[in-house]
Amino acid sequence: MTAAPDSPLATLWCPAANREPRRDGRVPDMLVLHYTGMESSDAALDWLTREESKVSCHYLVDEDGRIAQMVRESERAWHAGQSLWAGETDLNSCSLGIEIHNPGHEFGYRDFPEAQMRSVEALCLDILRRHPIRAERVVAHSDIAPGRKRDPGEKFDWARLAQAGVGLWVQPAPLGEDQGLGPGDEGQEVLKLQQDLAGLGYGVELTSTYGTGLEKVVEAFQRHFRQARIDGRADTSTRDTLSRLLTAMQATPVA
Missing domain, CATH: 1.10.101.10 (PGBD-like superfamily/PGBD)
Incomplete structure (x- = not known):
């Protein structure tokens, strides 16, 4: 296997142990964004490439904006876990996954730096040039695993990505005073x-x-x-x- 990354934006090729062919000949038509939820990007890169981790991802973007590729885009990475979107459950076979380094809610969740967001935006656009991914199929890990996952979280700038042409977005309706629907309601x-x-x-x-x-x-x-x-x-x-x-x-x- 050649050591050249699929994306020219990736400056490091660090192959993950956990990768395999996509099932049923699927090609990527979905993009899932994660945060690492670890204290350092180096630790995240190490963990994502180890066989014993039982996880992997296609790309990792650190806080300085450096991009590493770990799994070929043509291959199935182990990043989605137990998940569901638009009726599909084997999301690893139809998706690409990007891990964005952030300590996450467990280790001091913080804003995503400008250099990092700039690289995430560029990488997403680069991927979309190669793969026919509809806007509503650019999702958060939390979207496909509600209650189990919270990443990349409420500090992530989805509006910025959408303005660049990545993902589905509308201006959120303003907050009101109503309680709306909630647990226990029916009808x-x-x-x-x-x-x-x-x-x-x-x-x-x-x-x-x-x-x-x-x-x-x-x-x-x-x-x-x-x-x-x-x-x-x-x-x-x-x-x-x-x-x-x-x-x-x-x-x-x-x-």
Whole structure:
């Protein structure tokens, strides 16, 4: 295997042990963004390349903006774990994964530096030039594993990426004073919320009941698309933002 990375932006090729062929001949049509959740990028790079870690990713971007590639884009990396998006469960076979170094919520979650965000933006654009990835299929790890994962988190600048042409985004509807829908609520409004979240791609059961699972999905949605308040309640701001996103998604032409 040649040591040249797929992306000319990557300055380090550090092959991971955990990689394999994509199943069923899948080609990447999804991009998943993560944070490392470790105290240093060097430790993250070491862990992501070790066989015993049982994880891997295609790229790692450190806080200075340096990019390392660990798994070929043509190969299946082990980054998504137990996850679901748009009805699919084997997301490792259809996705590319980018780890962005940040200590995360466990070790002092902090803003993503400008140099890092500049490199993430450039890398995403470079990937999109090679792969037909629709805007709604550029997602957070928390989107595909609500309640289990929180990365890259509410400090990540999704709006910036969208302005550059990466991912789906609308201006979030302003916060209000209403409590909206929440745990224990039932009925047609809850069902409509579940249908809309599922329409965007989230794994949601259509039960008409606002249970813990739906609360976690709403939190994940807010962490990505309405970051001003993350409380798991579907207030008017949350539901309006979701409606705007669905409209924007439907208006996006299919490649």
